[in-house]
Amino acid sequence: MTIFQLILLATTAFFAYQVYIHINQLKDQPQNEESFEEDGIVSDLKELTPATLAHVRNLIDEADREFEQKNYDKALTILREANRKKPFDSEILYKIAFIHYINKNYQDAIEALEDAIKSYKNDPDLYSLMASSYRAKGGFVNLNKAEEYIKEAIHLDKNNPKYYFNLGNIYLDKDKKEEAKWAYEKALEIDENFEAAKEELEKLKTQNV
Secondary structure, eight states: OOHHHHHHHHHHHHHHHHHHHHHHGGGGSOOOOGGGGGGTHHHHHHTOOHHHHHHHHHHHHHHHHHHHTTOHHHHHHHHHHHHHHSTTOHHHHHHHHHHHHHTTOHHHHHHHHHHHHHHOOOOHHHHHHHHHHHHHHOSHHHHHHHHHHHHHHHHHOTTOHHHHHHHHHHHHHTTOHHHHHHHHHHHHHHOTTOHHHHHHHHHHHHTTO
16 A cells, blocks of 8 residues: 555545534535526525425435445435435535545546535535545646645635645645645644644655755
C-alpha cells in the first residue's frame, strides 16, 4: 500500500463519523432551489406530501444505520430510493457521494456532489468532499480542481482545521512543500491536537522544509 493510499484511508476513517453526523444537520437548513425553476423541479418538490417526506426521513435513518454497520452497498440502495422520492436533496446526495467515495467510485461521488451543490451552495463539507474526490482521481488537472474546491470550503468556514489539512495534502501532492507546511501549521493553529497535521508537518521538517 502506497503512502497516498495510507493517508487516504486514515483520513477517511478519521472524518467519516464526524462528517456523516454533520450532514444530518442539513435537514433543518433551508435549501437554495432557484437553480431548478426552469425545469419545474421546484413545483414538484413543493407538492411532496408530509407522508412522503416522513417516508424519506425514515429511509435516510435506515441508510444511516446500515452505514454505521459498514453495509455501504445496502445504504446506497436505500439512499437512491430516497433520492427518487425527493430529488436534489443535498443531505441525500452528500451521503450517496460519501459512499461512492469510500468505495473509490470518485467520478460518481463528484456527479452526486455537483447536484448537491446546485441545491445547497453554502455547506463547506460538500466542497471538501468534492476536493477529496478530485484529489483521489489524481493528475494535474484533478489536483487543480481539488485545490479550487477545498479553498471554497475554507472560504465558507475559515475555522475548520480539516480543510487546511486537506489543502496541505493537495499542496504536497503538487510538490508545493512550503505551501503544504503553511496549511498544516494553519490547521494546528486552529486545533493544536490535530495529530495527522502534526505528523505531516514533522515529515516536512525532517526534509528541512
